[in-house]
Amino acid sequence: MNAPHSPVGAPLIAPRPMPEAMLDALRTRFGAQCSNARAVREQHGRDESPFDAPPPDAVVFCESNEDVMDAVKIAASHRVPVIPFGVGSSLEGHLLAVQGGLSLDLGRMNRILRLNPEDLTVTVQAGITRTQLNNEIRHSGLFFPIDPGADATLGGMCATRASGTNAVRYGTMRENVLGLGVVNAQGEWLRTGTRARKSSAGYDLTRLFVGSEGTLGVMTEITLKLYPLPEAVSAAVCQFPSVDAAVQTTIALIQMGVPIARCELLDANAVRAVNRHDKLTLAEVPMLLMEFHGSPAGVAEQARTVQELAADHGGLDFEWASTPEERTRLWTARHHAYFAALQTRPGCRAVTTDTCVPISRLAECITATVEEADAAGLPYFIVGHVGDGNFHVGYLIDPQLPAERALAEDLNQKLVARALAMEGTCSGEHGVGLHKMGFLVDEAGPAAVGLMRQIKHALDPDNIMNPGKIFSW
Amino acid sequence: MNAPHSPVGAPLIAPRPMPEAMLDALRTRFGAQCSNARAVREQHGRDESPFDAPPPDAVVFCESNEDVMDAVKIAASHRVPVIPFGVGSSLEGHLLAVQGGLSLDLGRMNRILRLNPEDLTVTVQAGITRTQLNNEIRHSGLFFPIDPGADATLGGMCATRASGTNAVRYGTMRENVLGLGVVNAQGEWLRTGTRARKSSAGYDLTRLFVGSEGTLGVMTEITLKLYPLPEAVSAAVCQFPSVDAAVQTTIALIQMGVPIARCELLDANAVRAVNRHDKLTLAEVPMLLMEFHGSPAGVAEQARTVQELAADHGGLDFEWASTPEERTRLWTARHHAYFAALQTRPGCRAVTTDTCVPISRLAECITATVEEADAAGLPYFIVGHVGDGNFHVGYLIDPQLPAERALAEDLNQKLVARALAMEGTCSGEHGVGLHKMGFLVDEAGPAAVGLMRQIKHALDPDNIMNPGKIFSW
Numbered sequence: 001m002n003a004p005h006s007p008v009g010a011p012l013i014a015p016r017p018m019p020e021a022m023l024d025a026l027r028t029r030f031g032a033q034c035s036n037a038r039a040v041r042e043q044h045g046r047d048e049s050p051f052d053a054p055p056p057d058a059v060v061f062c063e064s065n066e067d068v069m070d071a072v073k074i075a076a077s078h079r080v081p082v083i084p085f086g087v088g089s090s091l092e093g094h095l096l097a098v099q100g101g102l103s104l105d106l107g108r109m110n111r112i113l114r115l116n117p118e119d120l121t122v123t124v125q126a127g128i129t130r131t132q133l134n135n136e137i138r139h140s141g142l143f144f145p146i147d148p149g150a151d152a153t154l155g156g157m158c159a160t161r162a163s164g165t166n167a168v169r170y171g172t173m174r175e176n177v178l179g180l181g182v183v184n185a186q187g188e189w190l191r192t193g194t195r196a197r198k199s200s201a202g203y204d205l206t207r208l209f210v211g212s213e214g215t216l217g218v219m220t221e222i223t224l225k226l227y228p229l230p231e232a233v234s235a236a237v238c239q240f241p242s243v244d245a246a247v248q249t250t251i252a253l254i255q256m257g258v259p260i261a262r263c264e265l266l267d268a269n270a271v272r273a274v275n276r277h278d279k280l281t282l283a284e285v286p287m288l289l290m291e292f293h294g295s296p297a298g299v300a301e302q303a304r305t306v307q308e309l310a311a312d313h314g315g316l317d318f319e320w321a322s323t324p325e326e327r328t329r330l331w332t333a334r335h336h337a338y339f340a341a342l343q344t345r346p347g348c349r350a351v352t353t354d355t356c357v358p359i360s361r362l363a364e365c366i367t368a369t370v371e372e373a374d375a376a377g378l379p380y381f382i383v384g385h386v387g388d389g390n391f392h393v394g395y396l397i398d399p400q401l402p403a404e405r406a407l408a409e410d411l412n413q414k415l416v417a418r419a420l421a422m423e424g425t426c427s428g429e430h431g432v433g434l435h436k437m438g439f440l441v442d443e444a445g446p447a448a449v450g451l452m453r454q455i456k457h458a459l460d461p462d463n464i465m466n467p468g469k470i471f472s473w
Numbered sequence: 474m475n476a477p478h479s480p481v482g483a484p485l486i487a488p489r490p491m492p493e494a495m496l497d498a499l500r501t502r503f504g505a506q507c508s509n510a511r512a513v514r515e516q517h518g519r520d521e522s523p524f525d526a527p528p529p530d531a532v533v534f535c536e537s538n539e540d541v542m543d544a545v546k547i548a549a550s551h552r553v554p555v556i557p558f559g560v561g562s563s564l565e566g567h568l569l570a571v572q573g574g575l576s577l578d579l580g581r582m583n584r585i586l587r588l589n590p591e592d593l594t595v596t597v598q599a600g601i602t603r604t605q606l607n608n609e610i611r612h613s614g615l616f617f618p619i620d621p622g623a624d625a626t627l628g629g630m631c632a633t634r635a636s637g638t639n640a641v642r643y644g645t646m647r648e649n650v651l652g653l654g655v656v657n658a659q660g661e662w663l664r665t666g667t668r669a670r671k672s673s674a675g676y677d678l679t680r681l682f683v684g685s686e687g688t689l690g691v692m693t694e695i696t697l698k699l700y701p702l703p704e705a706v707s708a709a710v711c712q713f714p715s716v717d718a719a720v721q722t723t724i725a726l727i728q729m730g731v732p733i734a735r736c737e738l739l740d741a742n743a744v745r746a747v748n749r750h751d752k753l754t755l756a757e758v759p760m761l762l763m764e765f766h767g768s769p770a771g772v773a774e775q776a777r778t779v780q781e782l783a784a785d786h787g788g789l790d791f792e793w794a795s796t797p798e799e800r801t802r803l804w805t806a807r808h809h810a811y812f813a814a815l816q817t818r819p820g821c822r823a824v825t826t827d828t829c830v831p832i833s834r835l836a837e838c839i840t841a842t843v844e845e846a847d848a849a850g851l852p853y854f855i856v857g858h859v860g861d862g863n864f865h866v867g868y869l870i871d872p873q874l875p876a877e878r879a880l881a882e883d884l885n886q887k888l889v890a891r892a893l894a895m896e897g898t899c900s901g902e903h904g905v906g907l908h909k910m911g912f913l914v915d916e917a918g919p920a921a922v923g924l925m926r927q928i929k930h931a932l933d934p935d936n937i938m939n940p941g942k943i944f945s946w
Binding site for chain 2: 116203211301430443445454455
């Protein structure tokens, strides 16, 4: 029998079963918070990626920093892998136990520890989701803008350096995390950053952990920047004769410095899927879904500018979502796009691309990608945070048909190569995980990946923190 | 004879003289680009900090990445320290050759390598200064907003994670560097980041080098975000009856989310100094110097809001600087504040503080600091990027009087302790250098500093990159 292979073709390290002594130690320390029931392990052994791997050997439901510290110490003493788990919405296989080990479920650590509305900051436990956070702070008149498609946990969003639809105006997790509480690979808790808005005090450990995908430690507490709910909000959809026309409009408005909050592209396939899923009646052509934040006068001014730009590029009339309910309905539909598209082909899984390119190259990049996708004949949809130069193609594959998976992977490889040639990145917001390890080497080069590896070796010499992700050991 | 002591009290490692063989190798490779003339060494052995140290043993004037790579390789083969040098405007002793070694002057590497106005990015060599950059790109209608007091090089600004007066709206070097070209401690050149606006591809090496103060490698190329010159700009000064009133106004406008571009405090001492230095006639009372960027309507709206807030806190009428010339005159005066203050006490040097606190604590922090400074009787001035919660006290000491230095250091220690108790940072923008090594341990804790040290040991195992800065080996 051949050795099993990882999704990217490298042989898996055959998972060593968790030693009985470790399971005993976990049971003694955690009692009912620890489970190795098959259903629990399987639930923690998959994510939204199209990959399969054996589930972890056990799961601990952490309720405190001390729980995380003790679980990591027990795992470290047995040199067994530790994989932090939020809600399982990763798209790149971050949560798969490719080398076996212990899944740490942080979902019960979902409290707001401290809201400081006067400083526009909040400190939360890592297991809180973005929706829960915004619901619980709404009374303060503040909000946290970063919104990946799934209702992910803030810990997961830190781990993948997530962004979403608001990043054009508010930045990504990179810009919006002030500090962290982290359990390192030795099971010690440490703090990075302060509540000050800026700092020049030493290496930027916060930014090192943000985007480290669980490979350097477990983030347990997060201090975030918040923003005042805008005085005025206005959302609109605008239909375009082509994807190119929609993207050209976006390029023009970014180049002019219009402080638009959200600027999302949906291709006709994505519009069709959300119409069906959310019972909308949008015209099934390429569409920009936009939102403007500011003072009433500022919002009106932005909207006027963008309407003129859209008209210059053949955009049809704006349809305004004037009530909060209409706005919520539109954005909820946008956030459902991924799941809506999955439902257009029952039983399918999505191979999702995540390239991001300099804005001037975006139209060219998307156009070539659409041509390739149409020629290939696989069902697909496109949604894009086009104001950032970031877009996703979801290729809907039948997981039973290896040829479809291979075709989707081939299309993704071509797209990544194109994006890198345009000085872009293989991942705008989903992370590297299992899927993009090869792409990362293409993008960053062996020297930079070697430097990442040196950091990993220094901080986690036994390679227990989510091993086998981002780069090979 | 006792061992010489560093400014923070730790014994200096007695500098080992540069081996003759290394000097020979440098001369062979660099010819006239290498100098060990006393005057050249001394010029590269000091900065704007109030500290003294022996100068480096030699200086290489680098003109290319290859020059930097070869100089580092020669130094690495002899295990001799390497200290990158821009214009020498560090305030924290970053440039002092406390362990001897080679100064790498990057001032000749001052070219714009590529301007991409359509993507709002520019790639520069590290030796370009912020003024030169903005002069050379003005024709594009774009600008780079980060503006520390000195006309620093972009390399130096990266090294200290600098900010300045525009950070309230545009962020700091942390938010505005897309990628870097770096020569590591082994003399290899590598690239971090891409020209994409965001990325989730692997560890954030860019952010690791930004703020690393030359201790991990030499930054030689920098890709920056640019911004469209605002359609409308409007600047105003507003006098206040007290520092507290000015700061309370600032707190209110930040909490409201007013997108003010600049919001600078000058105390009466600072106003007096710039009046004399720049021949201005500002009323010598606490003052906010503000600037608004945006559309004409947006600027008018912001200005109206801020005028109302100022009036609520006892602010006197706004004086508007309506022409570009008047604006430039005011901001030039602000940028001269440090040097203007030095001239109020001939022969003095400044011990400069750099704390940054959450905005809600700013008034309390400054008020207590003013009381202590007044009670101590040392001449001082205060300037502050108060929109960020960051302010500087400059204590003007006679360098011949150890008691004055000790008093200033004592005041600084009290201020830092206060800022840390308020969940702030010891350094908002100047960096740690020699001066704040003890403060960094107080702020970050031994575990986080230990993690920084692990990274340093992994990337620079022979400790040749600007050794003795940020933390002890």
